[in-house]
Amino acid sequence: MSEEFLPFSKPSISRAAINDVVACLESGWITTGPRVAQFTEALRDYLGAPHVLPLTSATAGLHIALLALDLKPGDEVITTPLTFAATLNTIVLAGAKPVLVDIDPNTLNMNLNLLEEAITEKTRVIMPVHFAGLPVDLDHLYEIADRHGLRVIEDAAHAIGTEYKGNRIGSVGDTQVFSFHPNKNITTGEGGCVTTRDADLAKKISLLRFHGIDREAWNRYGKSGNQEYEVVMPGFKYNMMDLQAAIGLHQLRELDDFIARRETLVNRYQEALADWPQWTLPKYPAYPHRHAWHLYTPLVNVESAGLNRDEFMTAMKERNIGTGLHYRAVHLYPYYREQFGFQPGDFQHAENVCERIVSLPLFPSMTDAEHDRVLDVMYNIFNR
Ligand SMILES: Cc1ncc(COP(=O)(O)O)c(C=O)c1O
Numbered sequence: 001m002s003e004e005f006l007p008f009s010k011p012s013i014s015r016a017a018i019n020d021v022v023a024c025l026e027s028g029w030i031t032t033g034p035r036v037a038q039f040t041e042a043l044r045d046y047l048g049a050p051h052v053l054p055l056t057s058a059t060a061g062l063h064i065a066l067l068a069l070d071l072k073p074g075d076e077v078i079t080t081p082l083t084f085a086a087t088l089n090t091i092v093l094a095g096a097k098p099v100l101v102d103i104d105p106n107t108l109n110m111n112l113n114l115l116e117e118a119i120t121e122k123t124r125v126i127m128p129v130h131f132a133g134l135p136v137d138l139d140h141l142y143e144i145a146d147r148h149g150l151r152v153i154e155d156a157a158h159a160i161g162t163e164y165k166g167n168r169i170g171s172v173g174d175t176q177v178f179s180f181h182p183n184k185n186i187t188t189g190e191g192g193c194v195t196t197r198d199a200d201l202a203k204k205i206s207l208l209r210f211h212g213i214d215r216e217a218w219n220r221y222g223k224s225g226n227q228e229y230e231v232v233m234p235g236f237k238y239n240m241m242d243l244q245a246a247i248g249l250h251q252l253r254e255l256d257d258f259i260a261r262r263e264t265l266v267n268r269y270q271e272a273l274a275d276w277p278q279w280t281l282p283k284y285p286a287y288p289h290r291h292a293w294h295l296y297t298p299l300v301n302v303e304s305a306g307l308n309r310d311e312f313m314t315a316m317k318e319r320n321i322g323t324g325l326h327y328r329a330v331h332l333y334p335y336y337r338e339q340f341g342f343q344p345g346d347f348q349h350a351e352n353v354c355e356r357i358v359s360l361p362l363f364p365s366m367t368d369a370e371h372d373r374v375l376d377v378m379y380n381i382f383n384r
Helices: 015-027 034-047 058-067 085-093 112-118 138-147 199-208 217-221 242-273 309-318 334-340 348-356 368-381
Strands: 051-055 076-079 097-100 123-126 151-155 175-179 192-196
Touching (some): 034 192, 051 058, 051 199, 058 085, 085 097, 097 334, 123 138, 309 368
Parallel strands (some): 076 097, 076 123
Antiparallel strands (some): 051 192, 175 192
């Protein structure tokens, strides 16, 4: 096989970003400092969020956003079975019980028509995922949350740049958590941020992110810094570094171009695969939105394809093309089955989708020739 391996995702890091990382390294200040402050402002402008807290990851964000809500043992947090383990893990780590609501098989987001059935007197938080960058129907979600007096933490790990009815995710609603992992729409290496409209929650997340200390290190040790500080609660070490923010500042400027390229590539896939019986293609909801296309996730129609999803992924890999699996149904992992009694059949739409879903290669620097190569290999696998 002569052609190089084509990954399913690849970050696009500009020369300017690389130069700024070098400048940061040479500046003498590489941890949380002026670049993180600049990145915070830039995120606030882009996302239209009053409070923005950059962190080491979205997992860290979900963890301390939940902890900041002071959940009590037995409190319930409602989420979706079609998500990364971090969504459920952080609910458990915050001392609460994950309660799941099946997905809508068209949008792959939580089925909001089933949400109210899952609400009990112990429910405190709803934590939906904007899957692949497609916004949850926020009007419907917040109507239910407000009526039941529940907090909402949107797992927006996939959704930087996503819009719902003309509003960016982060600019409306309660609290959101974004990821800047290398396969996301923008990256800082590892990284993430929380956005919120709640000033008290923002203050608490800010303390939890750095040892429960009121001031960040550069205030204490910089020229104008004050070395005095108080520890007001036991906190974590989840602060983003300037080295990461140096990358993020450049990535954020390019985000809209990245999404535009992703969208072009998705439209190419949708057109090329439209009449293939082997695939069920992503569908769009009727409400106005901008999909951020973090992932392109068709479903394998196993009978027409003559092979299942895992076999398809193996066949692609043998032909030097990477694919991704987002995700296996989280409730069927051993910990969740043993701890919470989840079983096969509990969430049938999610389980069906999780057996068939595959993420095809999609990243901003992917060329038309690389895209054609993916399609050619798929023609070849299915003998079309
Ligand atoms: C839906 C979802 N939530 C949370 C996370 C965690 O993000 P991070 O890797 O930044 O901790 C991910 C990461 O892939 C994710 O896909």
